[in-house]
Amino acid sequence: MTKIKNCMNRRNFISKGLAGIAGAVAFPHIGFMGTACKRVGEGEGRKLVYRTLGKTGIKLPIVSMGTMDAISEALVRTALDAGIRHIATAQYYAEGRAEEFVGKIIKNYKREDIILATGVIPQPIDYRAGVFSKDTDISRFEREFEGSLRRMDTDYVDFFYLPFSAKKESVTFEPLMKSMEGIKKAGKARFLGIGSHSFVPEAVRAAADSGFYDVAMIAYNFQIKDIEERKEAIAYAASKGMGIVAMKTITGESWMAGKQKAVSNPKAALKWVLQNENIHTAVPGFTTFDQLETDLSIMEDLTLTPEERKYLELARVNHKDSLFCQGCGTCLEQCKIAPDIPTLMRCYMYAYGYRDLAAAARNIESVKDNPIACADCSSCVVKCRMGFDIKDRAVDIIRLRDFPSEFFA
Numbered sequence: 001m002t003k004i005k006n007c008m009n010r011r012n013f014i015s016k017g018l019a020g021i022a023g024a025v026a027f028p029h030i031g032f033m034g035t036a037c038k039r040v041g042e043g044e045g046r047k048l049v050y051r052t053l054g055k056t057g058i059k060l061p062i063v064s065m066g067t068m069d070a071i072s073e074a075l076v077r078t079a080l081d082a083g084i085r086h087i088a089t090a091q092y093y094a095e096g097r098a099e100e101f102v103g104k105i106i107k108n109y110k111r112e113d114i115i116l117a118t119g120v121i122p123q124p125i126d127y128r129a130g131v132f133s134k135d136t137d138i139s140r141f142e143r144e145f146e147g148s149l150r151r152m153d154t155d156y157v158d159f160f161y162l163p164f165s166a167k168k169e170s171v172t173f174e175p176l177m178k179s180m181e182g183i184k185k186a187g188k189a190r191f192l193g194i195g196s197h198s199f200v201p202e203a204v205r206a207a208a209d210s211g212f213y214d215v216a217m218i219a220y221n222f223q224i225k226d227i228e229e230r231k232e233a234i235a236y237a238a239s240k241g242m243g244i245v246a247m248k249t250i251t252g253e254s255w256m257a258g259k260q261k262a263v264s265n266p267k268a269a270l271k272w273v274l275q276n277e278n279i280h281t282a283v284p285g286f287t288t289f290d291q292l293e294t295d296l297s298i299m300e301d302l303t304l305t306p307e308e309r310k311y312l313e314l315a316r317v318n319h320k321d322s323l324f325c326q327g328c329g330t331c332l333e334q335c336k337i338a339p340d341i342p343t344l345m346r347c348y349m350y351a352y353g354y355r356d357l358a359a360a361a362r363n364i365e366s367v368k369d370n371p372i373a374c375a376d377c378s379s380c381v382v383k384c385r386m387g388f389d390i391k392d393r394a395v396d397i398i399r400l401r402d403f404p405s406e407f408f409a
């Protein structure tokens, strides 16, 4: 640690790997992309495809909007004007600035025309075990939710998610369920849901069986290893009336990262997701008008072209360049001295995929074990299911720990 720390400063941190991200630390461009925009909506004869989110009865276009890497007010307004209705944000995106950003935009619309979702991470959280801690601070959870409403300047959200729900125990963790029920009864959330990145089939089935949750937002993309189990769990939940929202649809690569990687084909990836009719809507992020146009255009025809099929097949077998950690846990058994590897890999995705260094840094703080074990290791014994070079990525991303929080402000 000392060795790393001593040779670090902001400038050489940036020059040694996370190149170019400095200017992209959490929402740096907000307000700077208000240039002339193409009109990309129904008004131009665009076909929008709708699906209903189970028993919520809410009918949405199959393309919605994630805000983890949203950067332009003009772009989001264009998306809404084009017919997108659902905005998914979270208290932990860009330290709450994503919610402020969303709040500023939705002021220009009738509140009832927008389907707004947010989520609050209970603290402390054990990502590695996939369960919420018995020490979960419920009053903090509720305070943070009130903060979300304040930042968005709204009295209620349509969907309130419990993010990082994983094992059944976390989905049915009573103190949190009670708290969420109180929020719903107070009229501050119309529907309750889980968000899940790992142990997804177990989490989705538990949510459906509980009868408590109305929606599930889950990681779902063509590279996922347990995709058949996920499909079955989703079908089960949908048959019980749950609404299903897909996130991480383009395998953790943001459109920005996609620009840097010639192999990326987000259009094919998104089409593949939405071919499953039990996915009611997806929340890809987009950062340019062209990307929005592409997202909307998939509704014209969800059929994969021969080229797109070929891309998906190739990317399925050759995915070591992907940024998406499956959360499969295969690595955990292989190294006893490593930090929480899946969390580190997720941080790597936040930094390189979403360009959100603040989210990456915050998640690294949650890794309790000695995070420089990897730096001191001569060779890595871990065989990642995705083929990631674990040591390389871990050593790269843990450098974020050496920076003061002001660096990310």
Ligand code: SF4
Pocket: 335, 336, 337, 338, 339, 341, 373, 374, 375, 377, 379, 380, 381, 382, 390, 391, 394
């Ligand atoms: S480099 Fe690999 S083997 Fe070494 S601590 Fe890190 S994960 Fe474990």
Ligand code: SF4
Pocket: 324, 325, 326, 327, 328, 329, 330, 331, 332, 341, 342, 345, 383, 384, 385, 386, 387, 388
């Ligand atoms: S083996 Fe690879 S994909 Fe699976 S949890 Fe570990 S880092 Fe993620």
